[in-house]
Amino acid sequence: MQNKYQNTNVKELLQKAPIDININIKGWVRTKRSSKGGFSFIELNDGSNINNIQIIADKKLDNYQDEIEHLRAGCCISVQGLSVKSQGKNQNIEIHAHKIQILGTVQDDYPISKGRISLETLRTMPHLRPRTNTIGAVMRLRSHLSHAIHNFFNQRDFCYLNTPIITASDCEGAGEMFGVTTNDKNDFFKQPAQLTVSGQLEAEAFALSLGKVYTFGPTFRAENSHTSRHLSEFWMVEPEVAFNNIDDNMQLAEDFLKSIIKSALTHCQDDMNFFDMRIEKGIINKLENICQSDFIRLSYTDAIDILTKSNKKFEYPLNWGCDLKSEHERYLCEEYFNAPVILTNYPATIKPFYMYCNDDGKTVRGMDVLVPGIGEIIGGSERETRVDIITKRMEQSGIDLHAYQWYLDLRRHGSATHAGFGLGFERLVQFVSGMSNIRDVIPYPRTPGHL
RNA sequence: UCCUCUGUAGCUCAGUGGUAGAGUAGGUGGCUGUUAACCACUUGGUCGUAGGUUCGAAUCCUACCGGAGGAGCCA
Structure with missing residues (x-):
């Protein structure tokens, strides 16, 4: 032996x-x-x-x-x-x-030496950068988080749903979409086709039959946004649950984030220690605190109140009905509460048609989960179930009702309260690792003008 | 799309009008249970590109290209 x-x-x-x-x-x-x-x-x-x-x-x-x-x-x-x-x-x-x-062996022009190389330079060689400590650690964490997400839903009897990547529907008109066609421009699908911006609407159909479902797959946005938090191709997690209202939805989001973070702290200790030492000092402590404390729940109206009463000078003016800007979210999350914040009950005018209208007729049961350093990491809502109201809101949004008959069917036949949310997976990886640029937490980042 | 910053050796950077530098990586030699190893020597650059100002430009001006940060939009 x-x-x-x-x-x-x-x-x-x-x-x-x-x-x-x-x-x-x-x-x-x-x-x-x-x-x-x-x-x-x-x-x-x-x-x-x-x-x-x-x-x-x-x-x-x-x-x-x-x-x-x-x-x-x-x-x-x-x-x-x-x-x-x-x-x-x-x-x-x-x-x-x-x-x-x-x-x-390596040739003389091998670019990675034991000396420091900036993340920016490493982005120019995505095939070699996983050989560095930082990107290696990020990718192991990313893999673990991915498993943890599946485990979380599996343990709760969710059905893992694969929604289509090529779609015909422009969900909520949320952002520009990538068109899909063949090289010779034949209308392959006999109608315009796009890469998906969200699996939510399809997931709703399956929630109203299988009960608890979630999607976890690639998502595409053709927005020309050039920031450290945006990608043209990213991965999104979208649970959708029948019979859940907005409160259940918030609880699910909170339980979900805490569970995933705990799992990373438990199972990725070496990599987390590395992040704590080299990427963001104190991140382990920060994540542990988040797991132990309750997320703040705050209505949009109360948020406006806090913001107007603060002596902070904001670039953008505030009044009830306006959308909250990054600076406002940052103030609430990072300065006022210094904890994750769930904002709810937004004005209907600034939110999509599918969110449930409250009795006041002015607000909808949408929610955004904000975390320090990243901003919005989760967006979700209780869905509108009343066919007359949702039809009206779709008309107001200028949506072609014809293409959405199947979606209205869900309200016409066996409708039920249901709710769900979307989590940007790369933003989660960013949050847990402390990495400041989203391009460094996905193996091959796609951004405007760059493949 | 808008605003700001930035581009000098493989990498990380210094150099504000007068002969292109350091550290590190690579090479050669030495030494050592070393660990960001150490010591000596050494290779390596059309200063992003193109114009312009000047006796002279890495340095000043203009345009373009690339990169980063922020904003908007969002996840």
């Missing part, structure tokens, strides 16, 4: 720290500290976690002068060796190499 080399990875090796075992490990060199006289220290990373394993390469190895001495950051190697307790201070375990095989 001792002669056989066991395959393993860096994460497992560091966790179990087995001593005097022959192991085989493959990965990419992060750094090398070497000498011609003695031996070299190689730090190896294989992506299984953020930490490296230290390899000791003695000069007696056959290929020491020819190959090992020339290793640099980025080279891919396979190591067979003995795991031993480390004499050094920064690690418990290390590997004394019996054999090091070079799987892939």
